[in-house]
Amino acid sequence: MFDYETLKMLWWLLIGVLLIGFVITDGFDMGVGALIPVIGKSDDERRIMINSIAPHWDGNQVWLLTGAGAIFAAWPAVYATAFSGFYVAMMLTLFALFFRPVGFDYRSKIEDPRWRNSWDWAIFIGGVVPPIVFGVAFGNLLQGVPFILDDFLRSQYQGGFLDLLNPFALLVGLFSLTLFVLQGSTWLQMKTDGALRQRARLVSMICAPLAVVLFALAGVWIANGIDGYVITSIGDLSGPANPLLKTAEVQPGAWLANYDKYPLTMTAPAVGLLFPLLTWVASKYNRSGFAFFCSSITQTGVLLTCALSMFPFILPSSIDPNFSFTVWDAVSSEKTLNIMTIAAAVFLPIILSYTTWCYLKMFGRLGKEFMAKYKHSAY
Known part of the structure; x- marks a missing residue:
């Protein structure tokens, strides 16, 4: 179908698409x-917020599950x-995600303020913890992960959970949470009305400039305080996927090298800085649909910035750069990638089609009239 080198590059792009789909869709419901x-501020307002995402959150979760599954199949060594290595962090995320479906389903079963407030905070945990963990993970990827490979390509993680909580990673975690809250607040601008919509609008106008500041601060930190990785020699890009067949080294400013080599890639960080400001403008002038669009493009620009900065590295090793996984040497076999490509060509359009249908079907605002009509059947 495709040659091996093309397949390697194709699956780097496809996994990127899945992650972008996740941060845009699961981003707003988290x-x-x-x-x-x-x-x-009231029980009705909180129920309206929950019901604004009720038809979509489980479908949105498909992007996360599919992304993780694609990494497992296409980049098994990375997975x-x-x-x-991030086992404790992953389990923390998983247990936080448990709170969401349970909270949505059980919150309104009992008309007791203490019961409902408890579930509200449980849903809050399910919306806050995963974005922070994802951001911390990306912050550690940019610094390198402490792992080694033996002669049989078995990886051994040499760090601990607390090592992940370093200052730069926590900054990226805060930035990630800000982006998710920005996405959620612009969604609420589209889906609610009255005082609740105005409060969501205010949140958007706070988070948008904060996102610009945190993104710029992370960029300055990378440029001046975090060394990147470069490949110094590599064999045939269509050859066997063996990370020990290449050599790599750490160099100051290496994460910026692709922008010098390919100036067009500067579009990604430019988008990450410009579109939060457009989100602020759209929110200020009550253009809720455009605000959500700009926030979604912001998510895309930020994720592309991270991917383009690290390319072709996927999981760099902070212990020995030669052990690092790249697009060229961390992949499955050519046959596996071909089968995955056929499956993606068949099922990805189906997923996109029913997702689009669902959003169009549930289009419109939720307000007091909705709660009055569906008080006993809505979440």
């Missing part, structure tokens, strides 16, 4: 969850190393 006890 952002809404994080805002429920913050801007929802094994990252998911074992």
Whole structure:
């Protein structure tokens, strides 16, 4: 179908698409969850917030599950190393995600303020913890992960959970949470009305400039305080996927090298800085649909910035750069990638089609009239 080198590059792009789909869609429902006890001032308002994401959150989760599954199938060595090295963080994320479906389903079963407030905070945890963990993970990827490979390519993680909580990673975690809350607040601008919509609008106008500041601060930190990785020699890009067949080294400013080599890639960080400002403008002038669009493009620009900065590295090793996993040497076999490509060509359009149908079907705002009509059947 495709040659091996093309397949390697294709699956780097496809996994990027899956992750972008996740941060845009799951980003807004986690952002809404994080805002429920913050801007929802009454029980009806909090139920409206929950019901604004109720038709979509489980479908949105498909992007996360599919992304993780694609990493497992296309980059098995990356999956094994990252998911074992970040095991505690991953379990923390998983248990936080448990709170969301349970909270949505059980919150309104009992008309007791203490019961409902408890579930509101549980949903809050499910909306706050995953974005922070994802951001911390990306912050550690940019610094390198402490793992080694033996002669049989078995990875051994040499760090601990607390090592992940370094200052730069925490900054990226805060930035990630800000982006998710921004996405959620712009979604609420589109889906709600009255005082609740105005409070969501205010949150957007706070988070948008904060996102610009944190993104710029992270960029300055990378440029001046974090060394990047470069490949010094590599064999045939269509050859066997063996990370020990290449050599790499750490160099100051290496994460910026692709922008010098390919100036067009500067579009990604430019988008990450410009579109939050456009989100602020759109929110200020009550253009809720455009605000959500600009926030979604912001997510895309930020994720592309990280991917383009690190390319072709996927999981760099801070212990020995030669052990690092790249697009060219961390992949499955050519046959596996071909089968995955056929499956993606068949099922990805189906997923996009029913997702689009769902959003169009549930289009419109939720307000007091909605709660009055569906008080006993809505979440």
